[in-house]
Amino acid sequence: MRLLALDSSAASCSVALWDDGKKEIGSPVVAHHCKFMDRGQSEALIPMVDSVMEEAGWAFGDLDRLGVTVGPGSFTGVRIGLAAARGLALARGLSLVGVTSLEAIALEARAEDGNKDTAVPDTLFVALSAGRSDLYFQIFSRNEDVESAFPWQAASSPGAAMLEDVPGQLPQKGLVLIAGNGAPLIRHVLATEKRAAGPGHQIIYAGGPGLPDAAAVAVIAAGREPETFGSEPVPLYVHSHYARLPQGRMKEVAP
Template identity: 35%
Template sequence: MSLILAMDASSSACSAALLRRQNGDDEIISRFELTPREHTRKLMPMIDEVLAEAGVKASELDAVCYGRGPGSFTGLRIAAGVAQGLAYGLGRPLIGVSTLQALALGGFLRHQYRYLFTALDARMNEVYAAAWHIRENRPVALMEEAVLPPERLKFPKGHDDHDWVGLGSGWSLWDAMPAEVQAGLGLCLTDVDPAAADMAVLAADAFDAGDIQCPHDVQPVYLRDQVAWKKAR
């Protein structure tokens, strides 16, 4: 059995989840709330709630996970700080999970979409984007995660004829996206955010595979360099 605590503050949503995996079956207890600018106040109570509901002490955890990005600069720092603090204090490994991959997994688990183009609003007229294909019930990347203007979005080479679904806040910049991308999307959902429950599943996979790291080795993924300087501009 493995117990994974996951948390995310990378978007307008704040979430925490406790996953118990036993004999290949996952039991997940989670909290999810849209709380813009309240992540600092909400995250720790959510963590306490999922642990209490599961009847699990923090000392029983096997690993800690957080949404490593891309996403909100401030939100990523909040989740990273809490996750690293817990992992250090408990002497447990820390697993960083892609927010874009978690978004894709959620689209598959809840709606069975198999070709997913995830995009999050990166502000400054850019989006964080990646494309995924579901294989063996998990999202496999068809392109590297990138930050770019919406007008530069394109389907992965050789995969433009699939029934694509767009997920995430980045698709709110629809009018700026290329006509071929608009024509190739069968469905577009902008009101979905990454969730700790989906991150916990990916983290449990990584833990089972031995793909774990020490807390100090896991860093947020911003994709954009010099974030603070660019915002000041």
């Protein structure tokens, strides 16, 4: 299967091509471009798609599936990615798979250098900046399905909270890995408030930019069943008061 993945949901823009026929000889991600940007995704996304297709020597007729982030994230960025993916899927008759931005961050979460020898985390807390001193967040637990390409399973629905309220949302036992670009903010709050983990409770932090990336979207989308015809992915907005779309076209999750 050959798949094109797109992400423009946060402070970056990325595209990736996946070919599961390459698994045995190397990485199935055969081309990948990423740019960090707060705005300008609408101008950058399609040229990046053209660039990776040219790099891989693929034509759009070679694709079998598309993957795209559905949010939460930037209202405009989420819609840019979804609009591009829907347009390509419709024009080429391709199936389309939605992946949340928090899932994409979770897949690539790795403990920072100082904690690489720590045991496998019991839970993962993904925090993505939502602006206005808010964070999107979701808790994941270990996926017991060893055959799954996604090592985590959702232990909560995506939520949103003000930064100062996030410590109260953290798991209170076991080894907790905090990932996403909101992790440094949480670390600062915990240090400022001098909150110490209790017995049997340890918090470590992931390294890297902590943003969703199309390479992770490709991995997840390749292992997930596509949406049925007529029920393509819709935006996931955690803050329903930030954006309003026609009834039935917005998926809302209460904080």
